[in-house]
Amino acid sequence: MQIIELVEVAFNFYIFLLFARIIMSWIPIPDNPTLSTITRFIHNVTEPFLGLFRRLLPTANLGGAGIDFSPMLGFLVVYLIRDLVITILRQSIF
Numbered sequence: 001m002q003i004i005e006l007v008e009v010a011f012n013f014y015i016f017l018l019f020a021r022i023i024m025s026w027i028p029i030p031d032n033p034t035l036s037t038i039t040r041f042i043h044n045v046t047e048p049f050l051g052l053f054r055r056l057l058p059t060a061n062l063g064g065a066g067i068d069f070s071p072m073l074g075f076l077v078v079y080l081i082r083d084l085v086i087t088i089l090r091q092s093i094f
Contacts, residue, residue: 004089011082014045015075021046022071050074 021042029035053070060067 004086004093007085007089008082011078011085015078017042017046018050018071018074018078021050025068049078053077 024039024042029039050070053073054068057069057073060069
């Protein structure tokens with residue numbers, strides 16, 4: 001049972017990082033070495049995953065403002081993979 005909880009925590013942490021990445025794109029980040037390190041970490045961890053969806057789903061231009069829908073697709077895929085992995089683990093453990 002502990003492995004399932006660990007997997008859930010890992011997926012939830014990644015979902016949190018995706019959410020933080022979205023919020024960070026909306027607000028200006030002050031020039032601070034600590035914040036820059038955190039921002040760079042979140043970007044480096046989430047960009048390879050979100051980049052996959054940006055290739056499939058281009059940015060929508062709505063009235064001069066670009067809207068990136070790749071995080072929405074990313075959330076959907078992470079949730080589906082999480083549910084699939086947890087279901088497989090539950091079936092293999094019991």
